[in-house]
Amino acid sequence: MKKILVTFCFLILASIATFAQGSGGVEMATELRSSGKIYVVVAVLATIFIGLAFYLFFIDNRLKKIEKLQK
Amino acid sequence: MNKSWWKILAIVLVLFSITGGLLFPVPAxxxxxESIRNIHFHVPMWFAMIVMLLVSFIYSIKYLNKGDENDDLMAVESANxxxxxxxxxxxxxxxxxxYTWGEPWSNDPKQNSSAIxxxxxxxxxxLRNSMEEEQKRGKISxxxxxxxxxxxxVLLFVLPRMTDSLHPGNGGNPGFNTNDMAPELRPVFYPACLGWILIASWITTLRYRIRKQENLIS
Known part of the structure; x- marks a missing residue:
């Protein structure tokens, strides 16, 4: 009897835990954001992109020179 | 198109989408x-593709009308x-x-049709590379x-709507859609699309100019 009661309680508690995750508890990276480290990722991505953008400008200028020579 | 203001605008817009896309609040x-933030990076790729293919389409029509070889070059490079x-x-x-649907390829109608x-x-x-003669190649392609x-x-916007798709916004009538994109995503999403479209145009013009120089040499 006691065993059944304990299992029953356990099942009820387990189901409460699953309900808790139902609506409000969507997992988001709020912890990561509050510790501020996400800015590091933004900085890295921005650096990569700026680097590539400069590279595109570099190619653009080289082409301009060739086009001038051609004329 | 050789002016550089729109190239700088492209860089600024994409940089804004990288910072805003990672830092601004998103619907939970x-x-x-958090993978909802991918919408600022994955979807603009498709927008850039569609605009470049539209440019290619327009230049192909132009080529068929006037027969200017440069129009054909532009059509190829924008398609590339x-x-x-x-x-x-x-x-x-x-x-x-x-990481969201469980497998990389779930034979979703939109996935399949975009691959096609x-x-x-x-x-x-x-088809282009299989022909030697320039005029013939230009016209047929x-x-x-x-x-x-x-x-x-049709493959990207009509057929996926006819069946159920995992992609949001497919299946049913778009006119009565209540599950539109969340308003807080829009200030980053639209600049991201415009920015990537401009970057794609920039690369296209570069390729077009290189191609033109190659033609002048040979």
Whole structure:
């Protein structure tokens, strides 16, 4: 009897835990954001992109020179 | 098109989408979680592809009208860049799908039809390279390209709506859609699309100019 009661309680508690995750508890990276480290990722991505953008400008200028020579 | 203000605008817009896309608040949704931020990076790839293929379509019509060889070059190079952006969209979509839908390729109607659309454009490149004579190549491939564009539009925007799709916004009538994009995503999403479209145009003009120089030499 006691065993059944304990299992029953356990099942009820387990189901409460699953309900808790139902609506409000969507997992988001709020912890990561509050510790501020996400800015590091933004900085890295921005650096990569700026680097590539400069590279595109570099190619653009080289082409301009060739086009001038051609004329 | 040689002025540089729009190139700087492109860089600024994409940089804004990188910072805003990672830092601004997003709606908390189950399954998606933080991966909802991918919308600022995955979807603009497709927008850039569609715009580049539209440019290619327009220049193919122009070529068929006037027969200027440069129009044909522009059509090829914009289709080339369009294919690259389409491949990027496909790969980023597969990464995203792996962690939200469970597997990289779940035979979703939109996944399948976008792959077919890309194959159609790859066939355009194969068709071009199979012909030696310039005028013949230009004409035949332009006609093919003019047909390829509407087929691509049907594959991406019409057929996925006819059945159920994992992609949001498919299945049913878009006019009565209540599950539109969340308003807080829009201030980053639209600049991101415009920025990537401009970057794609920039690369296209670069490729076009290189191609022109190559033609002058040979």
């Amino acid at each position: 949704k189950p399954i998606l979680n 860049v369009g294919i690259i952006f389409g491949l990027l969209g496909l790969v980023t979509g597969m990464v995203w799908a792996k 659309a890309l194959l159609i454009y790859m066939a355009y490149m194969v 332009s006609v093919y390209n003019v047909f390829a564009f509407p087929i691509m539009i």
